Amino acid sequence: EEKNGPPAKKGKIEKIEKKKEMECPLCTVDHKRKRRYTSVNALINHLRFNHRTTPAEAGIKFRCACGHTSACARHNSSGCSVVNFTVIHEKKMGxxxxxxxxxxxxxxxxxxxxxxxxxxxxxxxxxxxxxxxxxxxxxxxxxxxxxxxxxxxxxxxxxxxxx
Incomplete structure (x- = not known):
């Protein structure tokens, strides 16, 4: 007897895409150890406590794989299923x-x-x-x-x- 669709394979685990690591651009400027983070909140806290600045003051924005760009971590709550960010450092900001x-x-x-x-x-x-x-x-x-x-x-x- 045939069932609808292909038979399910036993023991197969779905591959979960690893989150992209984000480098702190200010640590890179200072030639210190390059710090890497997988969450926007962790990078924002690093900027606040280690560099005493905010992403907006430092000219840093976060771009999601879906195309959304922001200087904060509120994109997660908007319902995006991708949530994989890249750090953009706007050098012209001053x-x-x-x-x-x-x-x-x-x-x-x-x-x-x-x-x-x-x-x-x-x-x-x-x-x-x-x-x-x-x-x-x-x-x-x-x-x-x-x-x-x-x-x-x-x-x-x-x-x-x-x-």
Whole structure:
């Protein structure tokens, strides 16, 4: 007697697709150990506690395999069955000034902003700028000099006590 459809195979287990690991882009910038996470919430908590920032401030977004892009972890609750994310680091977003909310996209524009808008220098704020190539910038002059020899445009503000 024939049944509807092919006979079921015994002992066959459905293959479950492994979740893609997401690398922290800020750990990659600092040349530290590259941290990897399989959940968006774990990566967001890592950003909050280890880098003292949020995904929006760091220019990080999460893109699901279904195409949805967001800076938060709320996509899971929308009913998507895929839930496999890729980290997108928007380099053009820039870095927010530590004294106001202005965003700058280069080392020299950041130091010039501090001088013109706040009448101060980077070393007087208790911090320095860290280029993605690993060079620390402590003044406007060194920022201009470094930008002449370095093609990297990604940087972040680092407190002096975080060295």
């Amino acid at each position: 870095v927010k000034c530590i004294l106001c909310k202005t965003m700058m996209t280069s080392l020299s524009s950041y130091t010039a902003h501090l001088r013109t808008a706040h009448s101060t220098k980077i070393d007087k704020t208790g911090s320095h700028l860290l280029c993605s190539c690993g060079v620390k910038v402590v003044s406007e002059w060194t920022a201009k000099k470094h930008m002449m020899i370095c093609d990297e445009r990604q940087f972040r503000v680092q407190k002096v006590d975080e060295d």
